[in-house]
Amino acid sequence: MASAATDSPAPPALEAIAERAGDLPRTHTLLVAVDGDTVIERGYRGHRVDATANIKSLSKTLIATLVGAAIDRGVIDSVDQPIGQLLGMRMPPDADERVAAITVGQLLSMQAGLERTSGANYGAWVASDNWVDEALSRPFVAEPGTRMLYSTGNTHVLSAILTETSGRSTLALMRAWLAGPLGIDIPPWTRDPQGIYFGGNEMGITPRALLAFGEMIRQGGRVGAQQVISQAWIETSWRTRTHSVYTGDAYGYGWFTTELAGVSAHYGRGYGGQVLFVVPERDMTVVMTSDPTPPSDGRYFARQVDIVEALIASRSGR
Numbered sequence: 185m186a187s188a189a190t191d192s193p194a195p196p197a198l199e200a201i202a203e204r205a206g207d208l209p210r211t212h213t214l215l216v217a218v219d220g221d222t223v224i225e226r227g228y229r230g231h232r233v234d235a236t237a238n239i240k241s242l243s244k245t246l247i248a249t250l251v252g253a254a255i256d257r258g259v260i261d262s263v264d265q266p267i268g269q270l271l272g273m274r275m276p277p278d279a280d281e282r283v284a285a286i287t288v289g290q291l292l293s294m295q296a297g298l299e300r301t302s303g304a305n306y307g308a309w310v311a312s313d314n315w316v317d318e319a320l321s322r323p324f325v326a327e328p329g330t331r332m333l334y335s336t337g338n339t340h341v342l343s344a345i346l347t348e349t350s351g352r353s354t355l356a357l358m359r360a361w362l363a364g365p366l367g368i369d370i371p372p373w374t375r376d377p378q379g380i381y382f383g384g385n386e387m388g389i390t391p392r393a394l395l396a397f398g399e400m401i402r403q404g405g406r407v408g409a410q411q412v413i414s415q416a417w418i419e420t421s422w423r424t425r426t427h428s429v430y431t432g433d434a435y436g437y438g439w440f441t442t443e444l445a446g447v448s449a450h451y452g453r454g455y456g457g458q459v460l461f462v463v464p465e466r467d468m469t470v471v472m473t474s475d476p477t478p479p480s481d482g483r484y485f486a487r488q489v490d491i492v493e494a495l496i497a498s499r500s501g502r
Contacts (some may be wrong), residue, residue, distance in 0.1 A: 195223070197498050206489045210236065210474040210484060212458050213391040216495055217399055217469045218336035228263050236371060237473040240454030243373075243387035244339045246358070246397065248292055248438025251342055252417035253361040262291030263437070269343045271454075274378075276317040282328070285322050286342050288345070290328050291338040293425040297310050297328040301337030309337060315376040316344045326496070333437060334424040336384040340376070341384025365412045366400060368393035381413070384425050385454075394460055398469040399448075402462045430482060438478035444489070446495040456467040456480045461492050465501040 198216070202224050205214045212231035216224040235403025241271050254260045268275060275284065283298075290296045292413045299322035301309040304451075312318040319337030326333060343354045350357060355372055372391070374386040400406065405413035422441060424434035434441040438448045445467065447465040457474025470492050474484075 188477055198224055198495070200433055201494050201498065204494070205247050205472065205488075208474075208484070208487055208491075210459075210480070212473045212475065213286050213471070214491075215391050215395045217395055218499065219467045220399065220403075222395070231473070233391045237394075237458070238386060238388055238476045239394065239458040239473070240385055240456060240476055241336065241459060242394075242452045242454035242458045243382075244336075244384045244454075245288040245438045245452030245460065246362070246387065246389075247339050247346075248421060249401070249417075250346060250354070250357055250361060251288065251292060251398075252413055252421060252437070254346055254350065256359075256414050256417060260345070263287060263292065264437055265426050267291065267341065267345060270349055271316075271341075272348050273374070274348055276314075276320050279317075279320050280324065288438070289340070289425075291342050292421075293435060294334050294338055295326075295329050295333045295426055296335070296338050297324045297326045297330065297333065298322045298335065298337070299325050300333050300335040301340075302335050304478070306336065307421065311376050313489060315318060315340055316378070316380070334428075339381060339384030340380070344380050346383075350369050353379075354383065359501055362395075362397065362412065365407050366396045368396050368476055375453060391471050394473075395469060395471045396470065397428060398460050398462050402467070402469050408418050434490070442489075444493040445500055449492065449496065451492075453485060457484055457488055459488055459492075460474075461484070463496055466496050468496060468499060470495055 205211050206228045211228050225267045248287055265288050266285050282389040286296050297495045301319050309318055330479045335370055346354050358370050371388050374382040378400055400403050402410055405418055421437035421439050423436050426435050441450050449461050449463045451461045456476040461470040472488055
């Protein structure tokens, strides 16, 4: 993918949109690729596109892709495999007997049915001495496979499954299966008390590297001649399985999907305004990173969506 110099001028229509993005008070960076070329690469308020950014819950999208890579390689049989077959000694001995029957797919789609570890429960969960045990020992508040219960604990259990089934850390897998083929760096990030890399939060990656990841997804999992992740997995991960209670947007395996400017846009997002949009019908990928510190609310994300929709609309007359 060709890369423009940071803060280089964009075509007039895109330049105006880039200025709008910079006017949002939390914006750190904006990157846009069209047809494989970077047409906007902008840092704001002293932030750089090649500096590591905490992408918060947007890391769930990368973890979900890593699970797809594990399925591609036969490390995990399928999304229908029960987690009781995968966690080994990491399965809490006193967990509800129904926990072992939760599937990989139900964790990916946030339909495990267990009480959430996110929101008001998040602080106590990450203060616990065993995050996997704590996540899987919560009571059932819905039947598995039914309503969406957004919970970082689900993605962290997936990180534990990746570690247990492969015998390698989630970081090692991320570097071997994704970062290496993409030619990007993924530095170490937070680990739980058992040493499992945090599945679903606190991952650091540069905005430029995040754009490369999004472009690989947009191009059907390929980087040049190399198939990094199967196109079948990407299509599976975008298929609607539930809907967000906050936005109404569809949710698959680590990806939300909405309609913007008349086309489907697939996205991952993290707290404070960390977003990645992949828009195959417009050959476009968009990355925005923002101030990750509290407070922040959904209204800020809505303003970012307006920016992305304007970018997509700018391609509608091609």
